[in-house]
Amino acid sequence: MEIVRLTHPLKESLSPKESHVMAVGFFDGVHLGHQDLIKQAKRIADQENRTLTAMTFDPHPDEVIKEETDRKYLTPLPAKAERLARFGCEKLFVVSFDKAFASLPPADFINDYVISLNTKNVVVGFDFTFGYKAKGDTEYLQKKSLKKPFNVTVIPKKTYDKEKISSTLLKSVIREGHVHLVPYYLGKHYEVIGHINTLRSRGKTIKVDPIGRYLLPKPGLYQVQVKDGKRTLQGLFRLFPSIEEESEITVNGLIDPHVNKISIQFTNEISSTAMISG
Numbered sequence: 001m002e003i004v005r006l007t008h009p010l011k012e013s014l015s016p017k018e019s020h021v022m023a024v025g026f027f028d029g030v031h032l033g034h035q036d037l038i039k040q041a042k043r044i045a046d047q048e049n050r051t052l053t054a055m056t057f058d059p060h061p062d063e064v065i066k067e068e069t070d071r072k073y074l075t076p077l078p079a080k081a082e083r084l085a086r087f088g089c090e091k092l093f094v095v096s097f098d099k100a101f102a103s104l105p106p107a108d109f110i111n112d113y114v115i116s117l118n119t120k121n122v123v124v125g126f127d128f129t130f131g132y133k134a135k136g137d138t139e140y141l142q143k144k145s146l147k148k149p150f151n152v153t154v155i156p157k158k159t160y161d162k163e164k165i166s167s168t169l170l171k172s173v174i175r176e177g178h179v180h181l182v183p184y185y186l187g188k189h190y191e192v193i194g195h196i197n198t199l200r201s202r203g204k205t206i207k208v209d210p211i212g213r214y215l216l217p218k219p220g221l222y223q224v225q226v227k228d229g230k231r232t233l234q235g236l237f238r239l240f241p242s243i244e245e246e247s248e249i250t251v252n253g254l255i256d257p258h259v260n261k262i263s264i265q266f267t268n269e270i271s272s273t274a275m276i277s278g
């Protein structure tokens, strides 16, 4: 998938010649609600024979607007891009979210980042907001589209157990260590991609450096699946408050010391911090 970085004000040269269908949102995690949205966008793109694109922002708006520092992500940008590609996105616009962009009125966002980018159909969820002070909503977008050369498709709320599936809810489930519940929201186990920091016991014990600001479950002992690109090994992740220090994974096989990246999937929680030191 092609990734196109956009900074405000937009350079005309970055505008695609071909028309496209664009899914818009932050999409942290690419959970089941996001997946409904992207699948619907793909259906439209296929019907209209257009490219499927997505637009996201970097960093998260709250890092700029609320000056939130050290925000954690379910999918740091490379993992999000990979997941969006897996659902059929062919191009990802990543808009650098800065103060100048945040101050853009909703009408200007529509002109500069929807119409100028040659978007023919914008696909968003029922609670999508945009523009200065988040004043633009789906109703405004739909009203504006009536006089402009693009259509809007709004996706209804996807719920689990009567609650809206959201990145915020998923983050609290993971933070609390309830990793076995994650597939109900995400459609798969929670995954963290990391570089191998240290291998001990001839490759059976691994220390990992997550690639990006991944959210990690609370300290405890977790059942994990470790993939090194070739094999999937079962393991136990002893997660201490500081991942840089004691936290390590013991696997029931040997990790290839030459692999660059490994994937850790959290399948189940076994115990909380109090019990892991022994």
Ligand SMILES: Cc1cc2nc3c(=O)[nH]c(=O)nc-3n(C[C@H](O)[C@H](O)[C@H](O)COP(=O)(O)O)c2cc1C
Residues within 6 Å of the ligand: 024, 025, 026, 027, 061, 065, 101, 102, 103, 104, 109, 127, 128, 129, 130, 131, 132, 133, 134
């Ligand atoms: C041009 C633009 C300006 C924005 N300005 C603000 C803002 O001033 N305050 C705010 O809280 N969010 C602002 N946002 C963030 C949106 O409210 C929203 O979080 C973002 O469009 C992602 O949509 P999603 O949260 O539904 O995924 C802005 C978004 C865009 C596209």
Ligand SMILES: Nc1ncnc2c1ncn2[C@@H]1O[C@H](COP(=O)(O)OP(=O)(O)OP(=O)(O)O)[C@@H](O)[C@H]1O
Residues within 6 Å of the ligand: 024, 025, 026, 027, 028, 032, 033, 034, 036, 037, 123, 124, 125, 126, 127, 128, 155, 156, 157, 158, 159, 164, 165, 166, 167, 168, 169
């Ligand atoms: N459960 C859902 N059902 C349908 N659409 C959704 C759902 N969750 C998010 N969307 C849509 O997906 C896009 C991206 O949303 P966003 O990244 O804000 O997700 P979120 O899960 O609501 O995040 P957060 O919890 O941080 O607010 C938006 O257009 C939004 O309306």
